[in-house]
Amino acid sequence: MSAAAGTDIAALLLRLAVGGTMIAHGWNHAFGGGGIGGTARWFESIHVRPGRLNALVATATELGAGLLLVLGLLTPLAAAAVVGTMLVALMTNHLRNGFFIFRPGEGYEYVLMITVASCALGALGAGSWSVDHHADTHVDGWAGLALTAGIGVAAGVMTLAAFWRPEPHEG
Template identity: 35%
Template structure:
């Protein structure tokens, strides 16, 4: 196989993995574990507006589906980075590095930010249904 083909497959693997993570974080954690009202209550408890929990849930769920399918990957991952940065600032930053710390540390959201930025730089990868527009000077695989 040619290198660009392997790169395309690796980029697609990253895209689908990120999509599955965002789906799990929204559907399994926010909806099925805590419930949307419980998630909204948590957001309120840390000083964020309750409505932001519903917006975050919708963005993660829709973004996860779009990533798995390969629809506008670059825009999706970049639009989800602010929520992850907010998770570090408002929810996990004071809890220390390790995510298993009480209240969850900030290693997990920081890693997801790094992976999302890498995905934005790499592009869609193989098997994307609606590839992202090319960025000037950044090759799409």
């Protein structure tokens, strides 16, 4: 097997895993449990306000970015959307709970792995089995990583600055 074939396989597997996970997560926000209303209440409980607006935007982002990743379309931008979403999840909920996901409140190992896999996709590119490749719009290497990480971190930081209002710690 050539190195290029291995890269294409790796890109496809990462796109399907991360994209499929994001679609499932967004679908659950929209239709699982309490639906958008329940997701909005949860966002309010972790001080991300207004909860309904953020529930709608997060759900649309997860569904849209997931679908784009599965298709291999606008891959660095789709991966950036995942990075931004995971940064917000990390800061608002998971970081304070330690590393392991099985800890009370869920630690950050899951969001860290999704973030790193998304950055890897930015660097790897969508591969030959993608819309990006067939449209000759693929970006990879350092440029893909810079787009993914840079836009993702910027979007996450802007979202946190605009909507996260944690309660001040008394000390």
